[in-house]
Amino acid sequence: MAENGPLKVALLGAGVVGSQVARVLLAEGDTLESRVGRRLELVGIGVRREGIERAGIDSSLFTTDSMGLVTRGDIDVVIEVIGGIEPARSLVLAAMRSGASVITANKALLAQDMAKLSATANDNEVDLYYEAAVAGAIPIIRPLRESLVGDEIRAVMGIVNGTTNYILDKMTTASLSFEEALQQAQDLGFAEADPTADVEGHDAAAKAAILAGLAFHTDVRQSDVFCEGITSVTADDIAAADAMGCVVKLLAITKLTNDDEPRVIVKVHPTMVPKTHPLASVSGAFNAIFVDSRDAGQLMFLGAGAGGAPTASAVMGDVVTAARNRLRGSAAHVQTGYMKREVAPIGDATARYYISFDVEDRPGVLAACATVFARHNVSLQTVQQSYLEGLERRDGFAARLGVMTHEASETDLAGVLAELAEASFVGTGVNYMRVEGS
Numbered sequence: 002m003a004e005n006g007p008l009k010v011a012l013l014g015a016g017v018v019g020s021q022v023a024r025v026l027l028a029e030g031d032t033l034e035s036r037v038g039r040r041l042e043l044v045g046i047g048v049r050r051e052g053i054e055r056a057g058i059d060s061s062l063f064t065t066d067s068m069g070l071v072t073r074g075d076i077d078v079v080i081e082v083i084g085g086i087e088p089a090r091s092l093v094l095a096a097m098r099s100g101a102s103v104i105t106a107n108k109a110l111l112a113q114d115m116a117k118l119s120a121t122a123n124d125n126e127v128d129l130y131y132e133a134a135v136a137g138a139i140p141i142i143r144p145l146r147e148s149l150v151g152d153e154i155r156a157v158m159g160i161v162n163g164t165t166n167y168i169l170d171k172m173t174t175a176s177l178s179f180e181e182a183l184q185q186a187q188d189l190g191f192a193e194a195d196p197t198a199d200v201e202g203h204d205a206a207a208k209a210a211i212l213a214g215l216a217f218h219t220d221v222r223q224s225d226v227f228c229e230g231i232t233s234v235t236a237d238d239i240a241a242a243d244a245m246g247c248v249v250k251l252l253a254i255t256k257l258t259n260d261d262e263p264r265v266i267v268k269v270h271p272t273m274v275p276k277t278h279p280l281a282s283v284s285g286a287f288n289a290i291f292v293d294s295r296d297a298g299q300l301m302f303l304g305a306g307a308g309g310a311p312t313a314s315a316v317m318g319d320v321v322t323a324a325r326n327r328l329r330g331s332a333a334h335v336q337t338g339y340m341k342r343e344v345a346p347i348g349d350a351t352a353r354y355y356i357s358f359d360v361e362d363r364p365g366v367l368a369a370c371a372t373v374f375a376r377h378n379v380s381l382q383t384v385q386q387s388y389l390e391g392l393e394r395r396d397g398f399a400a401r402l403g404v405m406t407h408e409a410s411e412t413d414l415a416g417v418l419a420e421l422a423e424a425s426f427v428g429t430g431v432n433y434m435r436v437e438g439s
């Protein structure tokens with residue numbers, strides 16, 4: 002950084018988020034200067050292909066030599082919004098080794114390599130900020146990393162993927178098909194380049210890993226996260242949830258086990274949430290994160306979790322912070338992974354469950370079902386029986402049971418499901434969904 006000269010910023014990626022970040026950097030120069038105390042100069046934008054026009058961005062800034070851009074030696078801040086593992090990983094590491102602070106929105110990379118990235122930032126005395134990586138515009142990384150670091154987090158539960166929340170919401174409130182709702186989410190710029198990452202839960206799993214690592218001061222990777230997406234959620238599941246006073250949400254959940262040496266539970270799955278819970282009313286592409294801590298109690302963070310402008314807002318907050326640190330000659334050294342907690346297997350996680358299945362309509366069947374649940378330590382909260390008519394009435398199974406359980410472990414649930422699947426008085430197709438929140 003030249004004395005009194007501008008701080009030099011390099012941007013990698015000019016897609017949905019990157020082109021918006023570039024526009025803010027170019028259009029809001031005076032405002033940003035007043036907030037940082039020094040001009041921010043966008044010196045180059047690494048792109049995959051040149052020759053593509055982006056409105057409001059001077060094409061002379063584009064270069065296909067992203068590595069050359071970040072290693073030229075005079076860059077103060079590198080913003081990585083390419084996504085994916087490579088070449089983003091090599092570029093980010095090279096940028097930090099060349100003395101630049103890094104801002105990234107890349108949860109996939111962070112959830113794979115957080116320990117290495119943090120260590121590289123610390124070794125090179127540069128900043129690594131990533132507010133945009135979880136829940137877009139919503140400030141959640143900084144609250145966990147700074148504001149709540151003196152407290153004890155008990156649980157974090159959130160809607161952290163805008164695309165899937167949009168799809169589930171449109172399937173529920175506008176009777177759109179899964180495919181129609183996904184297409185709309187893609188058109189609106191919420192979905193990942195490959196929307197499989199959204200609908201299969203991988204994007205939420207990456208965010209869950211980052212949240213769990215921050216909440217419990219340990220290393221958690223995406224591969225540690227139990228993950229089920231929303232591709233098998235049907236209109237019938239949504240209707241069943243509605244009948245039970247619930248909505249279906251894809252939740253990322255992390256909490257600790259009650260052991261002497263608590264282990265981390267971290268999971269993503271479609272969840273029935275009671276309509277009275279604050280997360281139930283989070284609609285469209287909005288995200289929300291519910292944090293339960295020892296001293297602060299329950300906190301709810303709500304807002305836009307995806308889209309170019311909201312995500313650029315989070316990126317720019319980090320850019321200004323890193324630029325201010327730069328001027329002070331300091332970096333936010335962050336100690337990560339110092340608790341070395343184990344991640345518990347999914348079998349040890351607990352939840353309530355809603356299980357529905359068809360049964361023969363004859364004396365003793367209800368008692369036999371109750372015995373199956375009891376044998377596996379799963380206590381019943383409510384049982385509803387409805388009669389099947391017409392085409393629904395298959396192979397003599399004339400009634401459908403909808404069972405809401407008390408909290409039980411996944412291992413015990415698996416025992417119940419296996420036994421129901423084998424029982425002669427139970428029809429094929431036992432459905433279940435986890436239930437969280439009260």
Ligand SMILES: NC(=O)C1=CN([C@@H]2O[C@H](COP(=O)(O)OP(=O)(O)OC[C@H]3O[C@@H](n4cnc5c(N)ncnc54)[C@H](O)[C@@H]3O)[C@@H](O)[C@H]2O)C=CC1
Pocket residue numbers: 013014015016017018019047048049050067081082083084085088106107108109133134137190191192193194306307308309312
């Ligand atoms: N779109 C959203 O709402 C949000 C996105 N994010 C994250 O932000 C990042 C960017 O997302 P989007 O802008 O939506 O993706 P995008 O796919 O619209 O943009 C990525 C851009 O990077 C370019 N690119 C690929 N390889 C490159 C290379 N070697 N050098 C330079 N550019 C290269 C692509 O051509 C593309 O234009 C991802 O990590 C994503 O997970 C985070 C929060 C919200």
Ligand SMILES: N[C@@H](CC=O)C(=O)O
Pocket residue numbers: 134136137161162163164165191192193199204306307308
């Ligand atoms: N594809 C993601 C974008 C933000 O991280 C989403 O839908 O939430």
Ligand code: NA
Pocket residue numbers: 132133134135136137138139140141142315
């Ligand atoms: Na955020």
